[in-house]
Amino acid sequence: MDQNQNVQHEEENEAALLASELDISEERQPLPDELSIFQNAPQSTNFKKLRKRLIKNTRQAIEDFSMLNGAHNRVLEKEKWLIGISGGKDSYGMLAILLELKWRGLLPVELLACNLDQGQPNFPKHILPDYLSHHNIPHRIEYEDTYSIVKEKVPENATYCALCSRLRRGNLYRVAREEGCTALILGHHREDLLETFYLNFFHGGRLASMSPKLVNDAGDLLVMRPMVYCAEDDLQKFSDQMQFPIIPCDLCGSQDGLQRNAMKDMINDIEKRMPGRKERMIRALANIRPSHMLDKRLFDFASLALETEEENNEPF
């Protein structure tokens, strides 16, 4: 579908959405199958504003980081994205937003939701497949007991995160390849990026956040994060109001002394003292001045010099 058709399709869908928003009758109109996940969403103005804000932020990230990468031009077979679903608020929110974008004709890709059941005890196996099946969302539930590996290999006084996430990622890559996907989509949000930035800043000796888009080491998959501009509390409110069936993960959260939690508390404290800092900080990550940093690989300080008298006297 070319750009003109996208605009037309979007305008038609915007008109349909506006019509549904103006409908103040108590009787809820059935939504198209593709938007089944929104069937029981609140109809309040605040929720609609929240939904629009999340849509806008996600679209912006997809555009800023060229996440569609020519997908519009594919004719024979759409690209396929594997959507990593943990059962947490962020990935549910991401799934709903991407489904809406797809319905609006703004996301010309096939979406396959994927949950990796990592074998945590008491993991409620039926919740995700039931929810995804109920809403006709194509999905794959994969079981791989990485929990036992993490519990066995990680010493008592160490955190599980590094090994757990590596094992999870490796399995998601495998599933993506098996399903013919070009990309793995993860639901990390604004606060995740800021926490990672500060973790790297304080403990990693580098200025780096999370990549919005990267190619994996094997070179055969993209990893993309379309929610990088979305605020965590927006996603929390969205999840509460959409009543996603949240599956808590008790592996990470049970550990004390996680540095990430300390970063979260610090950032929240800054936001409380000076509202709006989180938004400023995420914009700052997109506004780097290499000449005012100390990484000589990013700026050619060596070539900076005053012009000599000879150079001044040379004719044009």
Added chain:
Amino acid sequence: MNLSNDDHEWLIALMKEVSSEVILPHFRSLSEDDIKEKKDPSDLVTIADSKAETFITARLMDRFPQANIIGEEAVSDDPNLLKNANYEGLNFIIDPIDGTFNFANGVPLFSVILAVVQDGKTVTGFIYDPVMKDLLFAESGKGAYKIDEKGTKTKLKLSGAKPFEDMTGQISRHGAEEDLLKTLLVNQTKNAGCIDFRCGAQAFKIMLSAGIDYMIYPQTSPWDHLAGDLLIREAGGYTACFDGSPYGCKNIHDGLIIASSKEMWNVIKAELWA
């Protein structure tokens, strides 16, 4: 070298680009000097044909430097290109504008045809309509499909079995021996009728939407017929030369009968050659 899905997407993008950038700008904008006759007043070539083939050839050579490229206009300038073609390795067979007579006369019935031949076998066929912006596509062993302007993909289908008197078809006069042509045309009066769009690609298109039941070509050319032949076979149809032998890239004067099934082929052969 086998083409990948990405290569197929690239070829489709190329056909779309040559249509929008080279072909359509000349449609209904040709001067007298832009149109030339080849063999006779109905056999035309326009500036758009030449430019489009040059454009496609250059892009193909850039991406597939090892491939052989056979285009209608290049062969028109040098017939030895076709005579000496052995179709080994990877080959692209191009008709930059099929239906030049229509194009030159401002009639919107023309197409871009591209066939991919690998070691003598047609493996992929594309027919792209620049006006309607739809694509017919077939890959050997994987079926035949139409993808319309909105990207909707549908499986192509042919007409079902029917008595000869209910059939509609096309008989091309190009290269036909006079006696044979008379026989075919007279016998065709026994059935429901004929069409002639002056564009083989558009005839293939209507046959692949079950609109007509057969096509007869006394003389064939690889750029006109290889892609359509693959599309028909992948849609479940049957094609063969006049003597019943398989049609391939080296057949020029052996004729081609295209039908919805082998049974229909036999009926058509029997009735039209009677």
